[in-house]
Amino acid sequence: MIPFVNLTAQRNFLRKELEEAEARILNSGNYIGGSEVQNFEKELSLYTGMANSITCASGTDAIELALNALGLRPGDEVIIPDFSFISPAECVYRLGAIPRFADILPDTFLLDPADLMPLITPKTKGIIAVHLFGQTAAMEILHSIAKSHDLWLLGDAAQSFGAKRNNKHCESLANITITSFYPTKPLGAYGDGGALFTNDDILAEKIRKLANHGSKSRYFHELNGKNSRLDALQAAILRVKLEHFDEELKKRQKNAEIYNQFFSQFPDLTIPYIDPENTSTYAQYTLRAKDRNKWLSICDSAEIPTGIYYPRPLSKQPCFMNIERQMKNSGASRACHEVFSLPVCAYTNVEEIIQKIKSVL
Numbered sequence: 001m002i003p004f005v006n007l008t009a010q011r012n013f014l015r016k017e018l019e020e021a022e023a024r025i026l027n028s029g030n031y032i033g034g035s036e037v038q039n040f041e042k043e044l045s046l047y048t049g050m051a052n053s054i055t056c057a058s059g060t061d062a063i064e065l066a067l068n069a070l071g072l073r074p075g076d077e078v079i080i081p082d083f084s085f086i087s088p089a090e091c092v093y094r095l096g097a098i099p100r101f102a103d104i105l106p107d108t109f110l111l112d113p114a115d116l117m118p119l120i121t122p123k124t125k126g127i128i129a130v131h132l133f134g135q136t137a138a139m140e141i142l143h144s145i146a147k148s149h150d151l152w153l154l155g156d157a158a159q160s161f162g163a164k165r166n167n168k169h170c171e172s173l174a175n176i177t178i179t180s181f182y183p184t185k186p187l188g189a190y191g192d193g194g195a196l197f198t199n200d201d202i203l204a205e206k207i208r209k210l211a212n213h214g215s216k217s218r219y220f221h222e223l224n225g226k227n228s229r230l231d232a233l234q235a236a237i238l239r240v241k242l243e244h245f246d247e248e249l250k251k252r253q254k255n256a257e258i259y260n261q262f263f264s265q266f267p268d269l270t271i272p273y274i275d276p277e278n279t280s281t282y283a284q285y286t287l288r289a290k291d292r293n294k295w296l297s298i299c300d301s302a303e304i305p306t307g308i309y310y311p312r313p314l315s316k317q318p319c320f321m322n323i324e325r326q327m328k329n330s331g332a333s334r335a336c337h338e339v340f341s342l343p344v345c346a347y348t349n350v351e352e353i354i355q356k357i358k359s360v361l
């Protein structure tokens, strides 16, 4: 069976560099923090052009740290797209604040700025824009809405590290942007990891403290923080992968183009729409199907793995049942019934996948 994300092929391709980096750390006696993590953070800043890059233990931790740094309090409200991975909503709710779910745009699957306007109340403190599947949300509009209502803007680039909008890195388009280094994300480690990016030095210092038990100098704790750190081994692995990241993004984009050519001939499928202002990292290659079950069984008989991101709107998740809901969010519900994703990583042979699908049609 073809893997959904071919991490073994990536490892084979990068093996020499990875093994050198791994041995360097394992033989060093330093496994947490230190120069490896500092150098990786410097390289992240160089890559994104951001003043501050702060690594931490996961993308979910990064969101929680960001919300803490932005001063989220119990009872506050935060606007979140209804069609997303759960982390942003989960972190807001865990801090005692209330996620308000806005609908998505039908073409890009991204937060619909017009739909979120009626959700703004005096309790609203911020907006979390999820840059889903690899492309950036309409940040100019979201920024002006945030500015006129005195809200902060948090970007979730867990799937879109390296994506650009109008030639700007998506990491630069919010007060804080987070990413995840979960193994199957476009830039993935061999375990959990995450990072936060901000040009605000005061927020950056607060985030660093929060991720380090609320402390800047040892055993003096100014804030109630936590332990959230990327270990040196993951940093070393990510440094190797970051060097090859742009080449990999190009291959992902090429793969998506080949898929687009093939799938655009089927009137019952909609190929991914990338806003002309955006580049996509293609964290997922996501099609819409009028009859999804038909296409899932075609892929199944062709032995092609598929994924459904996501099968249920956040507002309909059992864990959020106690939250009062105002709207139906029909765009999110429709997407949940229609989407399916295909393998698209830099080491996926999409020609082979297309041949296999042709053979069962």
Ligand SMILES: *Cc1c(COP(=O)(O)O)cnc(C)c1O
Pocket: 058, 059, 060, 061, 084, 085, 087, 088, 130, 156, 158, 159, 180, 181, 182, 192, 193, 194
């Ligand atoms: C993966 C993901 C996260 C969470 O990242 P972890 O590192 O797994 O905690 C958050 N948001 C989105 C949109 C994601 O896809």
